[in-house]
Amino acid sequence: MRALTSVQQMTDVVEAAVAAGINHLETAPAYGPAEDFLGQALAHVHNRGHDPDTGWVITSKILPGCSVDDGQRQLDGILRRLNISTLDNLAVHGINRPDHLDWALNGDGAALLDWALSTGRVGQVGFSSHGADALIETAISSGRFSFCSLHLHLLDQQRFPLAQQALDRGMGVMAISPADKGGRLQAPSTTLRDDCQPFHPLELAYRFLLASGVTTLTLGAAEPDDLRLAHTLQQADGALSQQESKAIQRMEQQRQARLGADQCHQCQACLPCPQGVPIPDLLRLRNLALGHDLMAFAQERYNLIGRAGHWWEQTNASACNRCEACLPRCPHSLPIPDLLAETHQRLQAAPRRRLWG
Ligand code: SF4
Ligand code: SF4
Structure with missing residues (x-):
């Protein structure tokens, strides 16, 4: 969603992603020319023989509320722009209100998702949500979805029990924008940098999420350089080291000290x-x-x-x-x-x- 200046920019980012060990791309029709650029970038990368060894996993999304016909047209548009016959993951883009969930479980959305799966256009369906915890919990326990994308952040851990519920059910869990939405950690305050030493706050945030069992992190790269940290951390999904745990503990203690009883x-x-x-x-x-x-x-x-x-x-x-x-x-x-x-x-x-x- 950020490499939107040109196909060349998207291609450079996708090449850097492969080099960093990334095999999962997440996009949406709502991100302007992203799908179109991505489809062309994937063709360039394929022609150069640079596809990831495991092949790509691609996720795109459809906003809730459309009719079955409109949703079918939207999905076929996604497949055409990305130049693929099957989309690995189709997410309902933003189950933020009860009527969005009702659309997906009982309304036109339910028929659309069934059609998408039964015709082989889609491998599995999921949802993203910025909504209330109770709504997310209902969506997870509905059995309708195979994955979810949630706000899960080192500095905002409120939704981790929901993520755990989803993981326990065998669902994939994607962390939405750990850098930007997690506190703009790509450019943190000096205070936070000092508190997280010897780690960069973003490195600590990524490690915390991976060590928690989160399946996928969305990195929001605009430039190849934005994936430098990902390159370093490509095998870093084990438990937190003692040094990492201590850094997180120290950072939390510093926050507590500054906020006091408030x-x-x-x-x-x-x-x-x-x-x-x-x-x-x-x-x-x-x-x-x-x-x-x-x-x-x-x-x-x-x-x-x-x-x-x-x-x-x-x-x-x-x-x-x-x-x-x-x-x-x-x-x-x-x-x-x-x-x-x-x-x-x-x-x-x-x-x-x-x-x-
Ligand atoms: S204001 Fe008090 S009750 Fe409300 S979330 Fe904060 S600590 Fe909990
Ligand atoms: S005091 Fe303010 S925040 Fe608390 S319940 Fe009343 S209106 Fe809401």
Whole structure:
């Protein structure tokens, strides 16, 4: 989704991927010219005899909600652009709301997925989700899906029990964007770099995910150089070494020390909020900003609230009316309304200067 300047750029990235031991490519029609470029890049790489020894595994996605006819046209478009007759993995792109899951389990999506499998156009079906844990759990336990793509991050471990449930069922689990969405770890703060020594935070994040049994990491490469770390880590899926475990422990201790008694432990016990304030998500951004000095990342995520449809939260901390319903539920006795107000003040975008008047 990032190597979109030209077919040449995509080809260079795919070549670097093969050299790094990567054999899984994930794309989507929603990523502009990505599938078209990828189809052409794969042909170039094949003609040079550079295909991975194991062959490619290719995943693409279809947004939920379309009719069967439209979905069939979309899938055939994917196959045409990628120049393949079978797509290894077809994911429902973003089961973020209950109606998306209903579409996939009972509606037109169910008929579409059945058709895709029975005609041999698709090897297996799965889903990606940015939605609530309960929704993801229902999707995993439905038996409909063979894999899932989730937000699983070293600095946000809330969904690891869901990943484990999926792994226990024999599903493949893909970690969505451990670098960029995991805290923009490709360009971490000096504080986080120091806390993770002697490892780079991204290396530690990748190792943590691989050691947890996550099947696939999406690396989001725009340039061949973005795969340098992948090249180094291509055989690195064993258990964490003592040095790695210590580095993670030290990084967590430093966060705890900076946040003190105000650290949110992400247990979710404070929910639901009558105003719909996503308390743990907002306080997680506070944890990242103050605990790891990931201020730019936290501000970017905070200011996306309400602007990314069902892909991210709709309500920010300013909706808290201090009703105090959440207070007795927090096992850590956090002053939630005060922390939310402080989070809003720290993370909201600076008001735009008026141009005139
Ligand atoms: S105090 Fe604020 S965050 Fe807590 S339940 Fe009331 S509105 Fe929601
Ligand atoms: S109950 Fe307290 S510690 Fe748990 S997520 Fe809510 S604010 Fe954080």
